[in-house]
Structures are given as structure tokens and as C-alpha cells.
Amino acid sequence: MLGDYARAISESLQVSEDMAAVAVLGVVSLSATGNFYIEPKTDWVEPLNLYILITARPSERKTPVLKEVSAPVYEYVKEENQRRRPLYDRYLMQKKILENKVSNLISTASKVSKEKKPAASMFDVFDAQQELSNLEEVTLLKLIVDDITPEAMVKVMKENDEKIAMVTAEGGVFGMLAGRYSTQPNMDIFLKAYAGEPYCSDRMGRTGEALDHPLLSLLLMVQPKVLQDALENRDFRERGLMARFLYSLPPSRVGSRVYDSKPIPKELRTAYNQLIKDLLSIGENREWQQENTLIHLSDEAYQISKEFFNEIEQKMAEDYEEIEDWAGKYHGQTMRIAGLLHVVKYRLGAANVILEGQTMKEAIQIGRYFLECAMAAFRLSGIAEPQEEKDAKYLMKKIDSFYASQNPENDLYSNEGPKIPKIPNMMRLQDLWQACRGKFENREDMQLVLDILIERGFIRIIKKQNKKAGRPPEFIEVNPEYWKSKEMIDFS
Numbered sequence: 001m002l003g004d005y006a007r008a009i010s011e012s013l014q015v016s017e018d019m020a021a022v023a024v025l026g027v028v029s030l031s032a033t034g035n036f037y038i039e040p041k042t043d044w045v046e047p048l049n050l051y052i053l054i055t056a057r058p059s060e061r062k063t064p065v066l067k068e069v070s071a072p073v074y075e076y077v078k079e080e081n082q083r084r085r086p087l088y089d090r091y092l093m094q095k096k097i098l099e100n101k102v103s104n105l106i107s108t109a110s111k112v113s114k115e116k117k118p119a120a121s122m123f124d125v126f127d128a129q130q131e132l133s134n135l136e137e138v139t140l141l142k143l144i145v146d147d148i149t150p151e152a153m154v155k156v157m158k159e160n161d162e163k164i165a166m167v168t169a170e171g172g173v174f175g176m177l178a179g180r181y182s183t184q185p186n187m188d189i190f191l192k193a194y195a196g197e198p199y200c201s202d203r204m205g206r207t208g209e210a211l212d213h214p215l216l217s218l219l220l221m222v223q224p225k226v227l228q229d230a231l232e233n234r235d236f237r238e239r240g241l242m243a244r245f246l247y248s249l250p251p252s253r254v255g256s257r258v259y260d261s262k263p264i265p266k267e268l269r270t271a272y273n274q275l276i277k278d279l280l281s282i283g284e285n286r287e288w289q290q291e292n293t294l295i296h297l298s299d300e301a302y303q304i305s306k307e308f309f310n311e312i313e314q315k316m317a318e319d320y321e322e323i324e325d326w327a328g329k330y331h332g333q334t335m336r337i338a339g340l341l342h343v344v345k346y347r348l349g350a351a352n353v354i355l356e357g358q359t360m361k362e363a364i365q366i367g368r369y370f371l372e373c374a375m376a377a378f379r380l381s382g383i384a385e386p387q388e389e390k391d392a393k394y395l396m397k398k399i400d401s402f403y404a405s406q407n408p409e410n411d412l413y414s415n416e417g418p419k420i421p422k423i424p425n426m427m428r429l430q431d432l433w434q435a436c437r438g439k440f441e442n443r444e445d446m447q448l449v450l451d452i453l454i455e456r457g458f459i460r461i462i463k464k465q466n467k468k469a470g471r472p473p474e475f476i477e478v479n480p481e482y483w484k485s486k487e488m489i490d491f492s
Helices: 002-013 017-032 062-109 122-134 150-158 172-177 188-192 224-232 234-238 266-282 299-315 321-327 330-352 357-380 387-405 429-435 443-455 480-484
Strands: 037-041 044-047 051-055 163-168 199-201 209-211 215-222 245-248 294-296 459-463 474-478
Touching (some): 002 017, 002 266, 017 051, 017 062, 017 163, 017 245, 017 266, 017 330, 037 299, 037 330, 051 224, 062 122, 062 266, 150 188, 163 172, 172 224, 188 199, 215 224, 224 234, 224 357, 245 357, 266 330, 294 330, 321 357, 330 357, 387 429, 387 443, 387 474, 429 474
Parallel strands (some): 037 294, 051 215, 051 245, 163 215
Antiparallel strands (some): 037 044, 199 209, 459 474
């Protein structure tokens, strides 16, 4: 259903399917946040909130997309607050009465009568204060904010079961976090509320606020320049803020849009709206909240998750070197997506049904999309290298390692003249292919990378005739200049 709805948004608003689908995922996340958690393995629990950042140029209809996907959230809030309003007004009245009572008792207790006895004892004051403390607080529901300071956000979260979502088509949040409007930049709540870590604000001159398990969901649509500036912000990167985001860089449809687009089918919008309201209403079921909220994996799903983790871990040193901070959260992010897919299927009963292998496969497929987008996003800021550059360096390291292995005395370079390795044997192209087993799917893919090294003058391929019949073997010859400037290599 969600896929059909996203495609319908794409058709109706003439935006990319990527933009619509990722926005839908963001709203599903904020609707399920705090109601369910996923347990990939023992002693590891992930909440289901996501930090999503979608890039789109001006006139890409960012606001209409956000308005469409978040509409059921606002409808739910309106309906819930209509129900709460009488209770809220009564609470405010009772609170005011009790506050006045306490104030009056304190005032009269300090006065002395003719008999030199206070008109009210401190015990009366304490009783009134206790009555005020026992008054059950009633608040109006607020699930989405779009322009708010971190300090105000903490206050709102305090009043809303310690969770909130920011949904906006403006990039001002990064300027705010960078300290554009304050002498004291504060992104702590954004860092803590990603994983539900306890938060306590204690700033001089301000009353501190404490949150036990805050959870924040972010669905941001910004222009590419905003993303670039955020990624290049050293403080954001070093403190791990940008590593917490899932990035989407959807293609633009500007210039190819049509006027007579098909409207979103009523039945699809109705089904989507009901899903979101069902997920939101779970959190209001106090009896349900006492039950187990953990989603567990089937044996198959566990094995798939384990293999996926191992795949990521093996690529951390080389393939994900430039985005190591983001890649460190890649598996956990994917588990959150798996949990969301499971919740969409089973809703209230999600914790009573184990997550199957097929759902995990679907989550990993979505996760790979976000990996590609993350690589592209970090490359936009100049942080991550294109894959072909990384592959070229990988091959050169393999070639270098072969030549080093031919010199057990570590006498690789001559002391005088060109630093040419003293190599008894040259590296065969076949040996390089064997050394790169698992890196490239086929010889053709490796050859494309070799062509880059050849084009830039690092190596050349030579053929040596042999006495035997058949195709002459190919060998790799390294440019002597490589050995002179080995420590200053630039593949760009």
C-alpha cells in the first residue's frame, strides 16, 4: 500500500518517486516512535525514529509533499486535542486554584494573630502543596514542530511523552544548531534524542529540564547547498550529527512535469491516513504501553542481519573509509527500517509476531539505497571519494604489496638515482585478478579501473611472448615516477 501511495504522490505532484517514498517513510517513523523497539540481538535495542534529510532544489514542491504525507498526523492531533480540551481546561482551573491556595496559606501562615498564633500552620501549607503535586497533569498533544529552538523543543518533549518530530521544508535548523541565533550553540538534544539517551539541561540562569528517554524524529527537505554546508560544518561532523541522518538525493522532474496529472486515488489516501492514525493511537493506549514493545527476529532474519553486519564490517576500512562515522550506524539504521516495515504489516500486534527474513531483506534493500545516497551526499561536500577513485587506490595498493613481497630484505628502493624497485619478477595481470577476488564481480569491472591507472600514467600493461602456443601473458609495469612520489599520490 505504501509503495502505491508514494507512486500516486509522485504522479499527482509531479515529483520523483524517491522523494515521495522517503517522505512517507519519515512519517511512518514519527508515528511509530516510542511505541515499538527492535531487538536485533540480545542486549541491543534500537528505537524506530529516523533522521531523514531529502535534498531538492527550489520549486521542487517540497512543501506540498510534506503537507500531503503529514496531513493525517495533524488531523489526529486536532481530533485528540478536541477530546482533551475539556480535561485540559479543567486541569488549568484546578491548578490555578491550588496555586492560589498555597500562596494564600503561605501568606497567612506568616501572620500572627492577637493570640500570637499563626492563622494557618505550615502543615496546612504542606498539605496544599502536596495536593498540587498530586494533581494529574493534562496537556494538549503536539507531535510536529517546524521552527523551534533546542531549548523550546525540550520543553515540548517534556509535555508530550518525551517525543516530538520536526517536519520542515526549510534548512534553518542547521543554522540554529550552528549558533546563528545564539551565542551558545546547542545540539545536545539532537544527539541524545536519536537513541533515547537521558538528557538534562542545566544552564546558568535557566531552570534545568530532565528527560529520561527522549526520542526525536526528523524529516527535513533542504536545498543541496544547505546539505553541503551542514556536511562541511566541522562541529556537526565531529560530534556525529551528520552521521545520524539518512540521506535522499532524488532526481529532479523540473522541466518534464505535466499539468494534467492524475490525482491521488481516494482509497489510497484513506488507507494511508488510517495506517498513520492507527500507529499514533497506539501510544495513547496506556494499558498497551505496559505490555512488551520489543520486536524480535526470526532465526532467518537474525542470520540475514548477521551476514549484513559482517559485510559492512569488512568494508569499513576501505570502501567506507571516508564515511566511517555514517557507516558505523548503517546497520542500526537498517534495523530500524526493518522494524518499521514490520510495524506497518502488523500494527498493534507487531510485538507479538516475530520479524521474518523477507522483511529483513526488504529493509536491507532500502538500506542500500540510503548507502548510495550517503556516498553521494558526502561526495557533494568533498568528503567522500567517488567509487572509481577508491577502486583505483585499492588496485595500486595490491600492486604495491606484490612488489614489496618480492623484496624480503625491505630494500625496495635504491639509494641513488630513480627509486625503482629491485624486483626479480613482474606481477602478472592474472595474479592481480586473483589478489582482488571478491572485490570485482568480473574481469571487465577490474579492467575499467586498470584503465584509469593506465590513463593517468601509473602503470602500463605489457605482453611477453613465450615459446608456448596460446595467448601471451600480460604483466603490470609500474611507472618509475610512482616510486619517487609514492607518499604524495593524488589520483584526482
